[in-house]
Amino acid sequence: MRPPTRAPENRTDRRRAKTRQALIDAARTLIADGRAATASIADITATADVGFGTFYNHFDDKKSLFDAAIDQILEALGDHLETIADRTDDPAEAFATSFRHAGRLAIAHRQTAEIIDSYGFVLMESPTGLGPRAHRDLSAAVAAGRLHIDNVALATAITGGHLLALVHAWLADPTSVTEADVDASVETLLRSFGMPAAAARRLAHRTLEPLG
Amino acid sequence: MRPPTRAPENRTDRRRAKTRQALIDAARTLIADGRAATASIADITATADVGFGTFYNHFDDKKSLFDAAIDQILEALGDHLETIADRTDDPAEAFATSFRHAGRLAIAHRQTAEIIDSYGFVLMESPTGLGPRAHRDLSAAVAAGRLHIDNVALATAITGGHLLALVHAWLADPTSVTEADVDASVETLLRSFGMPAAAARRLAHRTLEPLG
Structure with a gap:
């Protein structure tokens, strides 16, 4: 897993990068399970084990994730x-x-x-x-x-x-x-x-x- | 184009078969245009040049069409x-x-x-x-x-x-x-x-x- 483009500078940044990566890892799991097309944002955040609202702090929509x-x-x-x-x-x-x-x-x-x-x-x-x-x-x-x-x-x-x-x-x-x-x-x-x-x-x- | 399984017996049956085939032809066009995934039922009936409500007389959903x-x-x-x-x-x-x-x-x-x-x-x-x-x-x-x-x-x-x-x-x-x-x-x-x-x-x- 490569690090995010910008090195996290403090605890908030590090936590933010970790959440973003958790969402991306969830997307990879859903792709592998053949559920990418049907998964909802709620499915994604549940798979990533993060709050539903968190999604839009990181991505505009499902496609960009x-x-x-x-x-x-x-x-x-x-x-x-x-x-x-x-x-x-x-x-x-x-x-x-x-x-x-x-x-x-x-x-x-x-x-x-x-x-x-x-x-x-x-x-x-x-x-x-x-x-x-x-x-x-x-x-x-x-x-x-x-x-x-x-x-x-x-x-x-x-x-x-x-x-x-x-x-x-x-x-x-x-x-x-x-x-x-x-x-x-x-x-x-x-x-x-x-x-x-x-x-x-x-x-x-x-x-x-x-x-x- | 092969005929429908059951030969149409009267004018109503023939019209029904014709509408069904128009919907199928519309689906083939949408597949060819790469729009199969995003097309709505309204897009399909517009492409087929039939009324919106007609769709459900012939197919349960988009997938079956x-x-x-x-x-x-x-x-x-x-x-x-x-x-x-x-x-x-x-x-x-x-x-x-x-x-x-x-x-x-x-x-x-x-x-x-x-x-x-x-x-x-x-x-x-x-x-x-x-x-x-x-x-x-x-x-x-x-x-x-x-x-x-x-x-x-x-x-x-x-x-x-x-x-x-x-x-x-x-x-x-x-x-x-x-x-x-x-x-x-x-x-x-x-x-x-x-x-x-x-x-x-x-x-x-x-x-x-x-x-x-």
Whole structure:
């Protein structure tokens, strides 16, 4: 959980920041439970264990709260993925490794998976999210001659489609999708994006360093 | 557009069926415009050009109207795809041809594309929809030794993910996704489901007979 943008300066500020975060955490829980659309402000404040009136001290409406919750989730995931991209000069490797980590995170945490599943491509396209990163890495890999893609926007969408498919199948039956399936999926993607089979296999199964 | 289940017997019945269909057509328009969630009953009856009170003569609530609209769309698409499956003994061909036709329908009609995009995997999993057909064809292709898939449920989800990705990219920029991209996508899928490259290429580019 990242700290609020402005560091709390005194006890009142700290309490205020804590309440705001409690509301955001409640929103994340409701998203994960598939209740984001139907939850009332009263449901949200009850879940957060704060007073009903408190809500409007922090957010204008339900939508602005849920937007804040999604932003926080995407920023955390984005921070993870940046540390990965920083470790390699090969954009194809950055792409493959980001996909493998994102897939692992998604099939390890039901809350993350529910959010990805319910938001779908909207999430993929968020400026703080996965889509722009995948687009950037794929473009760089083409420029570097590592991949051969005519339509990078379509390739990005297909990458998103694979991730969503893995998450969706896992939610339906958590025993049915494993980390090996995530790796097999990115191997398929790399081959369909023009990487020779042997290179794709190597890249998709390289030992993953833990997220730092 | 298929006729109502019971054939209208007299003028009153015919008028009633016509009003019901006007409401369903309005729902399809609102789904396509991305307004399904926010549209009021008044919006729906205004779009259908019928009186406000008429709504409750036909549907209990908004949800039952939209369910009826989605069912109608899926039934029409399903009917199309059944005529295709009937033409071949090869389930791998039935799979590939269904995917190619579904992709072509989706990127030819903005309304269909908007509906597929906004409903996503929910649509894929509808009993009248694409998912169960893909699952059936893939299972039969495995049994016939045409494909080699460990996890047919995951393969079905990945097929859905590809179709959703094509539709989503086409909606963002209709010039960016062509029928050739649909064919390339199913070629990739067939190869990743264990079909030799040459056979996958042949099947993905075979001349398509028009829908009957």
